[in-house]
Amino acid sequence: MLFDTTPSLFIALLTVLGYLFGSVSSAIIVCRLMRLPDPRSEGSRNPGTTNVLRIGGKKAAIITLAGDMLKGLVPVLIARMLSAEPMVWALVGMAAFIGHLYPVFFRFEGGKGVATGLGAILAWSWLGGLLTIATWLIVAAVFRYSSLAALTAFLLAPIYLAGTTGDMALTSAMSIVTALVYWRHRENIRNLIAGKESKIGKKK
Template sequence: MSLPVSSILVVVAAYLIGSLSFAVIVSRLMGMDDPRSYGSGNPGATNVLRSGRKGAALATLLLDAAKGWLPVFLVRRFGVAYGLDENVAALAGLAAFLGHLYPVFFGFKGGKGVATAAGVLLGIDWMLGLATGLTWIIIAFFFRYSSLAALVAAFFAPAYYLLGGGIAWPLHRGVLAAIVVMGLLLVWRHRENIRRLLAGTESRLGAKAKAAKTSSS
């Protein structure tokens, strides 16, 4: 079944929103080095944190999460009048996530999508986002690896959605599919981190950036 024009427009708009690489934008506005030129070279909040500018890292984190949350929220809040359901909202969130990974405005070279995926989950249901976010925090606190925390959270997110189905929120196949796809893409984008974790060479949270791209996420 083909998507109606309204759904296609929503997905395209969500992708364009997701294509705003806030790690680069915030760094430029604050007169900092391009985050793609140090640390892991990844345009994300974790790598911006390696610059030592915690405010810039926090701004990047919040904005990257917001661009995942906003399309889902808008579709769920106003989409009913246009025939847009929960599945379209999840598809919009997935499109924003893909925009972060492959941004059209930045040569299709984006970040790993952890904060944006968290925003999408918050848009789907705040309890789902909270549960997944707490999982990330717990793993990051005890092990000090951002990449490991992201991988564990990506694994648990679909499980949380299924466990909460019929209790905290209704189950939708399209929503579950979007969460699974995001999780698989997160694992794929962290493939180099996985190799470093296995080799014991992954950088821990709080490590200072190096000019060469040798760090992790």
């Protein structure tokens, strides 16, 4: 790593770069390249993996998922190589996540942040990330609701981060990410309560 104590200006630069990296919308780009409808105008109108699966199938969804996870993973890994401070890693991961939610390149119309958040968690703590992904997979397999899987996984993620890292900055960052995931899923929460939420693979 380059710095044991990272200069403030460099922290700001890394954070801005994290946000810009997160602002690259994998769903929109994949749909354009594959000549699919704009995910902001079809299905759930959310530019994320689940909606791309609805409108474009598994191949497009897998590419979108990989792209979105890398948006959270890569900036934090770069920050880890350049800085010894978990606070810097936390800021960069949150910036990438917020970039996905509110991308400057796409009129601030972003997704719900699940895949990008998972990428950041993996970079913060590989074990915490694997536990979060495992939780998502188990809930999704049992109940077939992507939103419920995300809400459950991210509810437990701060606990996983606290247990695997013991770092307050990373745990606090994870708690903020979880709160934002719940905010972005507020309509899904209402639909789950009302029994109107679409299941994985079902056309909306």
